[in-house]
Amino acid sequence: EAQVTQNPRYLITVTGKKLTVTCSQNMNHEYMSWYRQDPGLGLRQIYYSMNVEVTDKGDVPEGYKVSRKEKRNFPLILESPSPNQTSLYFCASSLRDSLGAYTFGSGTRLTVV
Amino acid sequence: ELKVEQNPLFLSMQEGKNYTIYCNYSTTSDRLYWYRQDPGKSLESLFVLLSNGAVKQEGRLMASLDTKARLSTLHITAAVHDLSATYFCAVTLTGTASKLTFGTGTRLQVTL
Numbered sequence: 421e422a423q424v425t426q427n428p429r430y431l432i433t434v435t436g437k438k439l440t441v442t443c444s445q446n447m448n449h450e451y452m453s454w455y456r457q458d459p460g461l462g463l464r465q466i467y468y469s470m471n472v473e474v475t476d477k478g479d480v481p482e483g484y485k486v487s488r489k490e491k492r493n494f495p496l497i498l499e500s501p502s503p504n505q506t507s508l509y510f511c512a513s514s515l516r517d518s519l520g521a522y523t524f525g526s527g528t529r530l531t532v533v
Numbered sequence: 534e535l536k537v538e539q540n541p542l543f544l545s546m547q548e549g550k551n552y553t554i555y556c557n558y559s560t561t562s563d564r565l566y567w568y569r570q571d572p573g574k575s576l577e578s579l580f581v582l583l584s585n586g587a588v589k590q591e592g593r594l595m596a597s598l599d600t601k602a603r604l605s606t607l608h609i610t611a612a613v614h615d616l617s618a619t620y621f622c623a624v625t626l627t628g629t630a631s632k633l634t635f636g637t638g639t640r641l642q643v644t645l
Contacts, residue, residue, distance in 0.1 A: 524568075
């Protein structure tokens with residue numbers, strides 16, 4: 421089944437403890453992105469990648485890192501999480517020059533205490 | 534900077550009624566998307582609109598795009614309870630298909 425898989429689905433952590441949220445897609449998509457969703461703010465792009473080793477900042481990149489060493493994987497790294505990073509995170513992927521929509525993962529609900 | 538505005542933010546409507554959700558964007562774009570999100574769930578793609586005058590329909594939902602006015606509409610015909618969800622429009626700037634900018638969403642509640 422074609423899908424974007426995120427792990428974990430839920431995570432509670434403490435301030436300052438490094439964490440990684442994984443994202444993997446099995447559709448050979450070039451484009452991958454991370455979004456955070458907060459009430460009243462919609463979805464905001466954190467980072468995106470147009471292909472292996474090509475990444476760029478989105479609208480809210482502060483406090484996050486990404487890497488794209490393989491086409492299928494695009495992990496989101498929080499080196500020192502803070503409570504204002506408590507949010508619902510989505511990974512998404514798309515074919516380059518696709519006429520179709522982005523496919524979204526199931527989401528990761530992160531709570532930083 | 535691309536801005537995407539939706540209105541209304543919240544819509545409560547009775548079953549059987551018609552209504553329209555509006556999506557305005559601030560800069561020239563070559564693609565507009567509509568997504569649906571059920572509470573606690575991921576985003577489901579509804580429509581991709583690629584050109585001026587594009588119209589797509591699926592069931593009771595119809596989306597259209599006017600690139601000159603920088604406006605897309607999502608029209609709901611004879612609403613049913615199953616359509617209750619949050620609807621998002623999203624836009625990519627011309628030439629930057631990798632960067633998707635979302636509106637704040639319209640929460641639709643269909644009541645009996």
